[in-house]
Amino acid sequence: MDELKYQIDSKGLTVWRIHACIFSGIALLITALIFFLTYYFEWYKWIPYTVLGLWVIEAFCGIYLFPKIRWQRWRYEVREQEIEVQSGLFVVERTLVPMIRVQHVDTVQGPILKKYNLAEISISTAATTHTIPALQMEEADELRRRISKLARVAEEDV
Amino acid sequence: MSNEQVMRLHPITIAINFFNAIKTLLLPVVIFVFSTKLELSLDPSDGENFYPTLFVLGGAILFLCIVFIFAWIKWRKFIYWFEDGELRIEYGLFVKNKRYIPFERIQTLNYKEGILHRPFKLVRVDVETAGGSADAEVSLTAITREQASRIELEMKKAKQEVVVAEDGTIEDVAEIRIEKEFIYQINTKELILLATTSSSMGILFSAVAAIASQFNDFIPYERIYGEVQNIVRFGVLFIILIVLGAILLSWAVAILISYFVNYGFKLERTEEQLFLSKGLLEKKRTTLQMNRVQGIRIIENPIRQLFGYCRVIIDSAGGSGDEKEDQVVLLPFIKKKNAIRILQELFPEYVWETTYTKVPKKSLIRYLLNPIYVPLIPVGFVSYYFYPYGMWSIVLIPLILLRAYWQYKTAGFAVNHLQLTIVHRYFSKTTFVVQKNRIQSMRVTQSYFAERKDIASCHVHIMSSTTGFTAHLKHFDLQAISQLFKWYQPNK
Numbered sequence: 237m238d239e240l241k242y243q244i245d246s247k248g249l250t251v252w253r254i255h256a257c258i259f260s261g262i263a264l265l266i267t268a269l270i271f272f273l274t275y276y277f278e279w280y281k282w283i284p285y286t287v288l289g290l291w292v293i294e295a296f297c298g299i300y301l302f303p304k305i306r307w308q309r310w311r312y313e314v315r316e317q318e319i320e321v322q323s324g325l326f327v328v329e330r331t332l333v334p335m336i337r338v339q340h341v342d343t344v345q346g347p348i349l350k351k352y353n354l355a356e357i358s359i360s361t362a363a364t365t366h367t368i369p370a371l372q373m374e375e376a377d378e379l380r381r382r383i384s385k386l387a388r389v390a391e392e393d394v
Numbered sequence: 395m396s397n398e399q400v401m402r403l404h405p406i407t408i409a410i411n412f413f414n415a416i417k418t419l420l421l422p423v424v425i426f427v428f429s430t431k432l433e434l435s436l437d438p439s440d441g442e443n444f445y446p447t448l449f450v451l452g453g454a455i456l457f458l459c460i461v462f463i464f465a466w467i468k469w470r471k472f473i474y475w476f477e478d479g480e481l482r483i484e485y486g487l488f489v490k491n492k493r494y495i496p497f498e499r500i501q502t503l504n505y506k507e508g509i510l511h512r513p514f515k516l517v518r519v520d521v522e523t524a525g526g527s528a529d530a531e532v533s534l535t536a537i538t539r540e541q542a543s544r545i546e547l548e549m550k551k552a553k554q555e556v557v558v559a560e561d562g563t564i565e566d567v568a569e570i571r572i573e574k575e576f577i578y579q580i581n582t583k584e585l586i587l588l589a590t591t592s593s594s595m596g597i598l599f600s601a602v603a604a605i606a607s608q609f610n611d612f613i614p615y616e617r618i619y620g621e622v623q624n625i626v627r628f629g630v631l632f633i634i635l636i637v638l639g640a641i642l643l644s645w646a647v648a649i650l651i652s653y654f655v656n657y658g659f660k661l662e663r664t665e666e667q668l669f670l671s672k673g674l675l676e677k678k679r680t681t682l683q684m685n686r687v688q689g690i691r692i693i694e695n696p697i698r699q700l701f702g703y704c705r706v707i708i709d710s711a712g713g714s715g716d717e718k719e720d721q722v723v724l725l726p727f728i729k730k731k732n733a734i735r736i737l738q739e740l741f742p743e744y745v746w747e748t749t750y751t752k753v754p755k756k757s758l759i760r761y762l763l764n765p766i767y768v769p770l771i772p773v774g775f776v777s778y779y780f781y782p783y784g785m786w787s788i789v790l791i792p793l794i795l796l797r798a799y800w801q802y803k804t805a806g807f808a809v810n811h812l813q814l815t816i817v818h819r820y821f822s823k824t825t826f827v828v829q830k831n832r833i834q835s836m837r838v839t840q841s842y843f844a845e846r847k848d849i850a851s852c853h854v855h856i857m858s859s860t861t862g863f864t865a866h867l868k869h870f871d872l873q874a875i876s877q878l879f880k881w882y883q884p885n886k
Contacts (some may be wrong), residue, residue, distance in 0.1 A: 328839065
């Protein structure tokens with residue numbers, strides 16, 4: 237199978253990292269709390285240090301490693317008759333959705349995505365939903381319009 | 395946005411949203427208020443109770459205001475308009491959602507009128523696109539009847555332009571007085587065999603186990619923990635007897651239920667529809683549109699497979715009206731030979747005899763090892779802590795391996811022109827047939843290690859009632875999977 241052409245916006249990687257940072261930040265607070273509790277109730281010293289170690293691993297994977305791999309994996313192509321999407325972290329997934337199966341297209345934009353002028357597209361068939369995360373706002377709107385149009389041209393029974 | 399007129403829901407929507415929010419929040423609030431055991435007093439001289447009362451009242455009013463403001467925002471931020479043959483909707487404050495639904499994709503429009511709707515001649519419209527998830531639908535909480543009928547008109551216009559052939563099924567419900575053709579009726583022997591080999595026995599048994607486990611809450615755990623070893627030592631026979639009793643009991647109940655449910659099962663058809671009827675106490679009739687059939691599954695559980703019997707299930711694009719059944723059982727219990735004969739008659743476009751692409755030898759190790767990892771943990775745990783009797787749990791491992799090998803031997807798929815046939819086994823062997831144009835999407839997955847061995851898996855999604863159904867092809871040769879993926883690409 238050939239490699240797909242388009243990658244998602246590189247700012248998407250930043251957004252993922254911000255999400256991960258928020259998560260890790262909360263995890264760090266909990267870690268700090270555990271340190272405090274250990275000091276206060278005189279628990280075993282190894283407990284907070286193990287938690288801290290786990291946090292370091294989580295932060296490294298969650299903020300640096302996983303988003304990087306995921307971003308490199310993410311590919312998509314919207315062709316006349318079909319949409320193809322590739323994603324994955326440990327397992328590479330490649331999905332094919334024929335245009336005639338597309339029921340509707342949504343763009344969704346959260347606050348962080350909005351700040352970077354990005355949007356997420358989700359494509360629904362009668363049975364499944366597929367997303368392309370972090371596209372340029374204009375690109376996403378354009379794509380949604382195109383898919384919506386193409387999906388209608390290719391008409392057939394469900 | 396275009397010069398088309400953008401529309402809002404009727405302002406009564408605010409009230410509806412408001413009351414809905416209050417309804418869901420009321421119970422927790424009431425519980426909270428009562429749990430604080432506050433003594434309410436409006437007497438200013440009763441300083442101890444007066445100020446808390448003011449505080450609670452103020453809080454309640456503030457809370458209502460906030461709920462109201464949210465209801466207002468929700469209404470304010472919801473707009474819809476018609477453009478380009480689509481119903482376009484935008485909503486959301488923080489997360490902006492845009493939903494464009496082409497009119498010809500709308501399957502049904504359901505109308506509801508509540509107490510708040512009636513005085514204003516309003517209606518709630520639920521727009522349903524084909525079956526799909528809850529996500530696939532949109533609700534217009536309150537619009538005027540004129541607007542509702544405009545949506546309906548718009549939908550009908552779009553459908554007539556594009557799908558002329560399809561709407562024949564909608565209009566002539568009254569017309570179908572055509573003689574139904576009899577296809578099959580279950581006989582007593584089949585009915586009894588069906589009941590006795592029913593796989594719902596397993597479900598029922600787990601239900602009994604689940605109920606039994608509820609009683610565990612009333613049993614002191616510490617004492618049991620101390621006695622577990624005694625029971626393990628002396629009570630093995632006792633436990634076995636209890637388990638056997640439970641199995642026999644649930645089996646008996648399952649037989650009865652299955653007998654009642656499937657009593658007098660009958661299958662008839664006309665040109666475009668299948669009619670299924672069954673049941674002794676509660677008669678159930680199902681009508682199935684032939685053109686809504688998405689896929690067909692022949693299921694043989696191990697016992698039935700031994701005697702050459704099977705069950706046939708139809709995956710149908712449900713959604714509208716009263717046919718919201720999970721699965722439509724076309725033939726509950728029948729000799730496989732006869733099932734194939736009937737299926738050939740009903741669905742002549744499908745191929746039933748084919749040669750399968752099997753799982754390559756190099757994947758055997760995956761089939762064997764993948765289901766082992768997770769059970770290994772409890773087995774190791776039990777063996778260690780309940781030594782030596784816990785060691786018996788190791789017996790599970792070869793059983794799992796045996797089943798895994800069986801799955802490996804069963805799995806296969808075949809492509810015949812526009813039809814895909816997939817055979818796989820969970821416990822029961824399932825033969826799944828689907829036409830290319832009924833597959834909603836296809837997904838190929840490959841882990842890092844599988845990539846190095848040129849192994850890939852494939853997942854085929856179809857629409858089935860409300861949830862959809864996925865058939866899995868695990869650990870096949872990459873070459874074969876790639877070909878399948880290519881086959882699925884439109885017009886190639």
